Amino acid sequence: MLQQIYPVAPHPYRYELNKDFQFAAAHYVPAEEAGKCRQLHGHTYFVNVTVAGDELDGAGFLVNFSDIKRLIHARFDHTLLNDDTVSFSAEEPDRYPTTEVVARTICELVQSYLDGRPNYPVCLQVFVRETPTSYCVYRPWPKVNRRPAGDAHA
Known part of the structure; x- marks a missing residue:
């Protein structure tokens, strides 16, 4: 993978971790406005996840x-x-597998995993x-x- 520069998500945390990876997947966007993207086609998605x-x-x-x-590769690759x-979803435009929804979905999956971690990391952005x-x-x-109410570190 080529080294890339990503937009910076400003934050007050002491640590920031970035993970780059890729996966290959096919999709189609079931909307008339999607043009050629209505047809089944594939991409090699390059992803960067920022956790802090x-x-x-x-x-x-x-x-x-x-x-x-x-977490992501096992779910989406190939x-x-x-x-x-x-x-x-093919019924809800807010859940069509567009790049925007794929990014949001990855963020939600990562955050769901992070919510179970004892040190309370957060997913700041997904590219x-x-x-x-x-x-x-x-x-x-x-x-x-993401800290539970009453946590001494909050």
């Missing part, structure tokens, strides 16, 4: 790089995204490049404090 937090876990990680890749009816000239950045604003 203030505390490291017992292994000295904010989060293990391989856990992030495995699939037809439209077949994942938990993540995507998804669909083609050499087209990409999307998703940021789940506003920032949500």
